[in-house]
Amino acid sequence: MSHTAEKLKIVSVDVQDIRFPTSISAHGSDAMHKDPDYSCVYVTLKLRNGMEGHGMTFTLGRGNEIVVAAVESLKDIVLGQVITDIYKDFGNFWRILTSDSQLRWVGPEKGVIHLATSAIVNALWDLWAKILKKPLWRLLVDLEPEQLVSCIDFRYLSNLITKNEAIELLKKGRNGLETRLELIEEKGYPAYTTQAGWIGFTDHQMSEAANKYLELGFTAFKVKVGKNLYEDVKRLEKIRSIIGWDKTLMVDANQIWEVQEAIDWMTQLAVYKPLWIEEPTSPDDVLGHAAIVKALKPLGIGVATGEMCCNRVLFKQFLQANAMDYCQIDSARIGGVNEILAVYLMACKMKVKVCPHAGGIGLCEMVQHLQMWDYVALSGSKQGRMIEFVDEHHEHFDYPLVIRNACYMPPKAPGYSTTLKQETILKYSYPNGSEWLALFQKGLFFKTNK
Amino acid sequence: MSHTAEKLKIVSVDVQDIRFPTSISAHGSDAMHKDPDYSCVYVTLKLRNGMEGHGMTFTLGRGNEIVVAAVESLKDIVLGQVITDIYKDFGNFWRILTSDSQLRWVGPEKGVIHLATSAIVNALWDLWAKILKKPLWRLLVDLEPEQLVSCIDFRYLSNLITKNEAIELLKKGRNGLETRLELIEEKGYPAYTTQAGWIGFTDHQMSEAANKYLELGFTAFKVKVGKNLYEDVKRLEKIRSIIGWDKTLMVDANQIWEVQEAIDWMTQLAVYKPLWIEEPTSPDDVLGHAAIVKALKPLGIGVATGEMCCNRVLFKQFLQANAMDYCQIDSARIGGVNEILAVYLMACKMKVKVCPHAGGIGLCEMVQHLQMWDYVALSGSKQGRMIEFVDEHHEHFDYPLVIRNACYMPPKAPGYSTTLKQETILKYSYPNGSEWLALFQKGLFFKTNK
Numbered sequence: 097m098s099h100t101a102e103k104l105k106i107v108s109v110d111v112q113d114i115r116f117p118t119s120i121s122a123h124g125s126d127a128m129h130k131d132p133d134y135s136c137v138y139v140t141l142k143l144r145n146g147m148e149g150h151g152m153t154f155t156l157g158r159g160n161e162i163v164v165a166a167v168e169s170l171k172d173i174v175l176g177q178v179i180t181d182i183y184k185d186f187g188n189f190w191r192i193l194t195s196d197s198q199l200r201w202v203g204p205e206k207g208v209i210h211l212a213t214s215a216i217v218n219a220l221w222d223l224w225a226k227i228l229k230k231p232l233w234r235l236l237v238d239l240e241p242e243q244l245v246s247c248i249d250f251r252y253l254s255n256l257i258t259k260n261e262a263i264e265l266l267k268k269g270r271n272g273l274e275t276r277l278e279l280i281e282e283k284g285y286p287a288y289t290t291q292a293g294w295i296g297f298t299d300h301q302m303s304e305a306a307n308k309y310l311e312l313g314f315t316a317f318k319v320k321v322g323k324n325l326y327e328d329v330k331r332l333e334k335i336r337s338i339i340g341w342d343k344t345l346m347v348d349a350n351q352i353w354e355v356q357e358a359i360d361w362m363t364q365l366a367v368y369k370p371l372w373i374e375e376p377t378s379p380d381d382v383l384g385h386a387a388i389v390k391a392l393k394p395l396g397i398g399v400a401t402g403e404m405c406c407n408r409v410l411f412k413q414f415l416q417a418n419a420m421d422y423c424q425i426d427s428a429r430i431g432g433v434n435e436i437l438a439v440y441l442m443a444c445k446m447k448v449k450v451c452p453h454a455g456g457i458g459l460c461e462m463v464q465h466l467q468m469w470d471y472v473a474l475s476g477s478k479q480g481r482m483i484e485f486v487d488e489h490h491e492h493f494d495y496p497l498v499i500r501n502a503c504y505m506p507p508k509a510p511g512y513s514t515t516l517k518q519e520t521i522l523k524y525s526y527p528n529g530s531e532w533l534a535l536f537q538k539g540l541f542f543k544t545n546k
Numbered sequence: 547m548s549h550t551a552e553k554l555k556i557v558s559v560d561v562q563d564i565r566f567p568t569s570i571s572a573h574g575s576d577a578m579h580k581d582p583d584y585s586c587v588y589v590t591l592k593l594r595n596g597m598e599g600h601g602m603t604f605t606l607g608r609g610n611e612i613v614v615a616a617v618e619s620l621k622d623i624v625l626g627q628v629i630t631d632i633y634k635d636f637g638n639f640w641r642i643l644t645s646d647s648q649l650r651w652v653g654p655e656k657g658v659i660h661l662a663t664s665a666i667v668n669a670l671w672d673l674w675a676k677i678l679k680k681p682l683w684r685l686l687v688d689l690e691p692e693q694l695v696s697c698i699d700f701r702y703l704s705n706l707i708t709k710n711e712a713i714e715l716l717k718k719g720r721n722g723l724e725t726r727l728e729l730i731e732e733k734g735y736p737a738y739t740t741q742a743g744w745i746g747f748t749d750h751q752m753s754e755a756a757n758k759y760l761e762l763g764f765t766a767f768k769v770k771v772g773k774n775l776y777e778d779v780k781r782l783e784k785i786r787s788i789i790g791w792d793k794t795l796m797v798d799a800n801q802i803w804e805v806q807e808a809i810d811w812m813t814q815l816a817v818y819k820p821l822w823i824e825e826p827t828s829p830d831d832v833l834g835h836a837a838i839v840k841a842l843k844p845l846g847i848g849v850a851t852g853e854m855c856c857n858r859v860l861f862k863q864f865l866q867a868n869a870m871d872y873c874q875i876d877s878a879r880i881g882g883v884n885e886i887l888a889v890y891l892m893a894c895k896m897k898v899k900v901c902p903h904a905g906g907i908g909l910c911e912m913v914q915h916l917q918m919w920d921y922v923a924l925s926g927s928k929q930g931r932m933i934e935f936v937d938e939h940h941e942h943f944d945y946p947l948v949i950r951n952a953c954y955m956p957p958k959a960p961g962y963s964t965t966l967k968q969e970t971i972l973k974y975s976y977p978n979g980s981e982w983l984a985l986f987q988k989g990l991f992f993k994t995n996k
Contacts, residue, residue, distance in 0.1 A: 128645075128647070128650070129647045129648070129650075129651070130647045131647055131648070132647070132648060132651075133648065155648075155651050155652055156647070156648040156649075156650075156651040157648040158619060158646065158648040158649050159619060159648060159649045159651060159652035159659070161615065161619060162612065162615050162616045162619055162652055162658060162659065163652060165611065165612050165615040166612045166658065169608060169609060169611060169612055172994075195578075196608065197578070197579045197580045197581055197582070197606070198579070198581070198582060198583065198605075198606040198607040198608040198609060199606075199608050199609045200578070200579075200606075201579070201582075201605050201606040201609060202605055202609035202612055202613060202657060202658050202661060203657050203658075204801075204829070204854065205830075206656050206657045206830070206856060207652060207653050207656045207657020207658050207659060207660070207856075208612060208616065208652050208653075208657050208658035208659060209609070209612065209657060209658060210657070211652060251804075251828075252804065252827060252828040252831060252834070254804045254805070254806065254807075255804065255805040255806060255834060255837070351654075354701075354702065354704045354705065355704070355705040356704065356705060357704075377702060378701075378702040378859045379654070380655075380656070380856070380857065380859040380860055380863075381702060381859050381862070381863065382832060382833070382863060383832070383863050383866055383867060384702070384705060384863075387705070404654065406656060406657075406830070406856075407830065409828045409830040409831050409834075410830055412831070413830075413831065413832060413833050413834075416833055417833060544622075
């Protein structure tokens with residue numbers, strides 16, 4: 097091995113369990129997830145030359161330890177690799193990582209093992225962008241179409257999109273790229289807020305939050321629904337009375353309904369003119385979503401889903417079956433940037449708008465890069481698209497996102513915006529970080545190893 | 547709490563990582579999984595009165611440790627429960643186990659967390675059958691339709707089947723039940739063998755195995771395909787020359803193909819008259835399977851899948867979309883007996899034959915119970931149905947399966963046939979069992995904690 101290659105070897109893969117005690121307030125609550133403790137599995141890859149890449153996946157607290165165990169089980173595949181060899185044939189490396197002939201049984205490509213894959217893969221992208229001294233979105237924009245496509249494993253996708261079709265889409269995406277680069281630097285990318293509508297909020301909390309975001313210039317608001325129809329009606333009545341009818345309203349049921357129930361319930365709420373109903377039923381139910389899309393179309397309500405869609409094969413079917421009007425990719429559930437690029441390309445081909453899921457820990461930081469790349473270099477359009485925004489936990493990052501006039505501004509720092517502050521790691525490592533030790537002592541949480 | 551209830555409390559939930567070094571031979575190899583070390587996660591529930599229930603899920607070796615971690619994370623939900631309270635409203639308890647508001651994020655209901663759920667739930671059923679001193683299949687047969695259905699969580703299924711429809715199917719299933727009880731005791735349930743067709747086998751190994759099973763009276767043989775068309779042709783030519791054309795042949799690609807590739811490849815192999823092609827493509831691709839079903843129907847080839855189908859919602863769609871001709875439930879991938887009962891009921895309603903996936907560790911032991919219940923009390927038919935059989939690892943169980951005239955004979959011992967011998971646990975616990983220590987010492991395996 098050459099001296100240079102030796103310096104670019106991955107010499108350590110560390111993983112940390114980071115949790116924030118968000119269940120103390122009702123922030124983040126919805127019909128399905130009453131008391132989340134927003135958490136992340138944080139992976140640090142280190143090269144012999146000292147450079148580091150950071151990647152993460154998001155969870156709701158308990159279960160974070162299982163994903164940590166999965167990273168431990170995957171890490172031998174990454175350790176000792178020369179990083180530049182990975183980037184030369186990234187699609188192939190992604191397949192190696194997801195196809196270990198024994199490990200794949202416990203997925204394949206879904207759930208815990210795929211969340212762990214995502215944290216590792218995201219760290220590889222962060223490191224790549226740092227090596228090239230570019231923010232990730234800009235790295236993606238600058239990759240030649242052939243190079244970008246070489247990062248994708250097209251297995252199981254060929255009946256919707258081929259490698260060549262993907263290259264063609266990316267070549268087409270170059271028309272007007274320079275103008276869009278200027279526009280994104282100047283205006284950023286539209287955001288919507290979820291923060292006026294947590295299901296655990298009182299009327300007063302909702303009012304206060306909605307007014308705050310109106311003043312900040314937000315024009316699109318998402319509200320959780322699905323616990324109780326009467327309460328939903330009250331909540332939507334209230335939110336419309338605050339934001340008015342010229343603003344955009346979306347509602348989110350977090351998987352609470354049966355297929356017919358979703359149709360019936362949303363028919364009752366149609367009067368409030370929601371742009372979309374998000375996660376009306378099981379995230380695995382492609383055909384169920386297709387039925388809901390069909391039934392709600394005449395009412396002018398779209399269907400959004402994707403944050404819990406387990407991999408590109410499920411996304412492919414949602415697109416093939418007209419089962420989603422809005423494709424809500426998540427940056428950390430499917431296997432990292434490589435697989436997400438495949439979803440963007442399929443959505444582009446099928447002319448479905450991508451509106452990323454965000455919030456949690458680090459999701460906003462990551463999706464902004466992906467969506468900006470899509471605008472600048474693929475779909476070429478912001479029309480009818482927005483990025484979810486939740487204004488929490490950004491202070492824990494070295495380079496937190498920047499919102500201006502209700503728009504995400506393009507990140508400037510090299511990397512994927514996924515590096516946590518050292519102080520945060522010391523405070524929120526679970527269960528031995530200083531904040532957690534204090535919470536245990538106060539009796540607010542009960543210490544476990546889970 | 548009453549004295550009786552106190553005695554029926556679950557006082558411990560233990561979990562063990564058990565692995566067998568099967569990668570030394572090529573047994574179990576296929577186009578996707580070259581070198582499995584057949585393994586299981588083994589859960590022991592203990593009541594205060596000393597009774598024990600044993601449940602397991604199967605994996606291919608690495609990754610077993612992640613499922614162990616997931617059992618550890620789930621076990622608080624089970625610990626301290628009075629077992630009879632669980633059985634009184636088992637469907638509800640199943641939902642509690644699968645819907646922890648934080649843990650569900652790392653699934654939901656799929657992959658690692660669902661494999662862990664399965665091991666715990668299977669232990670609960672083993673214990674129930676032991677308490678009632680019946681083999682599990684007989685417990686299922688003896689449950690009143692309403693009682694059996696109360697074990698099932700129908701969430702997300704109502705657009706295919708409702709609770710009441712399920713009860714009706716079970717009531718109809720009672721016609722002629724006594725006769726079928728006698729028949730099953732007398733003749734058992736037909737098995738087929740997979741053991742002549744591992745992809746790592748030489749011609750000689752294949753011949754030897756096929757002849758052995760022919761002599762044992764087997765009439766149905768499954769062969770792995772998909773690595774190389776030329777080799778597949780040779781392999782199928784060979785197997786037909788041994789078993790003749792009056793016997794049943796099935797082929798299994800273990801997810802290796804794209805959709806169109808599956809159709810083209812199988813068109814080439816149609817001349818060998820396979821009854822089914824198993825797992826032609828991604829186990830998540832409902833619509834892809836539907837396309838393959840449609841294309842292969844004129845050639846007389848059915849499509850079988852299900853061993854990696856992640857939950858009842860996926861199964862529902864496979865059935866709704868005519869995407870499977872044979873439904874291959876697995877006893878340990880979806881969330882244990884409760885969820886599998888839902889799949890049998892849906893398959894019955896949709897008139898799709900269930901032919902369980904087996905082999906591995908404990909899968910044959912478990913599925914025999916389920917399939918016998920289906921015959922005696924639900925579908926009422928063995929027509930065109932068989933249970934997979936692999937004659938390995940049965941010696942590790944207290945009550946191994948019994949095959950007579952190529953048929954599974956009904957288990958007689960109380961429970962779910964999932965209790966491992968103490969000696970096996972001591973030898974094959976990973977990484978500190980005596981067999982493993984010896985293998986490490988011989989240098990045949992390298993010791994890790996994964």
